[in-house]
Amino acid sequence: MSLITVKDLSVGYDRVAVETNIDFRVNMGDYLCIVGENGSGKSTLMKTLLNLQPPIRGEIIYGDGLQANEIGYLPQQTFVQKDFPASVTEIVLSGCQSRSSFRPFYSRADKEKAAVNMERMRISDLGRRCYRELSGGQQQRVLLARALCATEKLLLLDEPVAGLDPKVTLEMYELISQLNGDGVTIIMISHDIQAAVKYASHILHIGDVFFFGTRDEYIGSGIGSAFIGRPAHKGCEDVGTDCSVARESAGTDCSVARESAGTGIEEGKKDE
């Protein structure tokens, strides 16, 4: 039984479908990237998966004992949050509410859970800081910690690296794939196709052309290569090595730079 099975789904607003005939399944431990052109319905699909809006047609089946409220969500930043006076701890704690449906206050267990997840996201030292004063990357880690408080099973990430600089983007991807390694199933919307084919196990491409399959199938397919920007049959190995080499060097560069900057993130990196 898959964690999520999507059958012949149409998504859209106000009964107007943006994307039709979506079929895919997500198994436990998968890392699925949803890619596609702007306006192809990626965010709408995600909102439908989260039950924020009803599907127009078709169905979404949750399996493996997954409850609809056991899905963690990393939304895109909203306008309201830009100047919201809230401490990091308050925000992370608010992720614990899925279980405390009728309790007005947080329990000791909730607070411990929040502390553990802040540690995992390496933001423990930011606990009393104000959310709006943090950098973009730090804010994303706060929201990720909050999502982890809501669930350990499945995380839906809506363009988690939008607006982040290359170095922080890389850190964010490493963090996400580390979570995936810990057993958290990931579904991510991304515009960064190079990163998608590097980190994801499966790719869902929606828009003019529909594709669902593993990463390697995608790289070999016509649509995949067109999107990645390489000829189809020149060989997928080429693409893979090329971009990973580029990334590797970028990676080392960054880590050198970070070493000298001495931010709180390297401790974790060195441990690995």
Next chain:
Amino acid sequence: MSKLLMYLQYPFVRYALIVGVLISLCASLLGVTLVLKRFSFIGDGLSHVAFGAMAIATVLGLADNMILVLPITVVSAILLLKTGQNTRIKGDAAIAMISVGALAFGYLIMNIFSTSSNLSGDVCSTLFGSTSILTLTTWEVTLCLILSVTVIVVFVLFYNKIFAVTFDENFSRAIGVNADFYNLLIAIIIAFIIVLAMNLVGSLLISALVIFPALSAMRLFKSFRGVIICSAVISVVCALTGIIISILAGTPVGATIVAIDVAGFALCALAGKMAVRG
């Protein structure tokens, strides 16, 4: 000082102080949420609706205006907060429309059907609350006490939920929090506060009670809890000072309270700037 003590012996002065403190406390609690949700003007809109309803109630000759004013305001609040998100008329435009429309209708109805000899006096006192806080009956004070305590208890019980829904409605929904219910709750509470506050500052100045303490507190504090507590304290202090000054100096109550709120905001803004630099 002796003059103040002398005044305090009159029950109507004590009532005014009690009611003033409670209303300003309630208004400031919800104010933070409303300002952050970009609904600063809802106080204004709803109070004009309440003014319109008041006019209808007066014309109909109802013994207790509350019977009509409260339900109408609650319904408008629900409609305004509900239509805020995904409609053709966006939140701010909807508020402006309802606000101005209700004001115009209220005045029109009062003008056409009025039985009072001093029409502009009536209108002025509804808009600016002139002396109504000093002429409260025991029943009105009791009602105000009950409503305020209810508002405060509900707010404390649902504090964490209100925070989550204000900060990120979609996330709350996704993890199974009933966001619609909490939005409804916020709408109903704010309608109650508006109707209560009409006695204190009149319908034109209610927004000030809602937004000034919240904005002042945001200059000084960085956590949600800090902002809420600070805004409650600022609001109560300003309301008390305002009422006392207006009694001693004979100035209009509502306008005095709001003037003090503005001064408070200026001080907080200055303090906030200093803190950043220092």
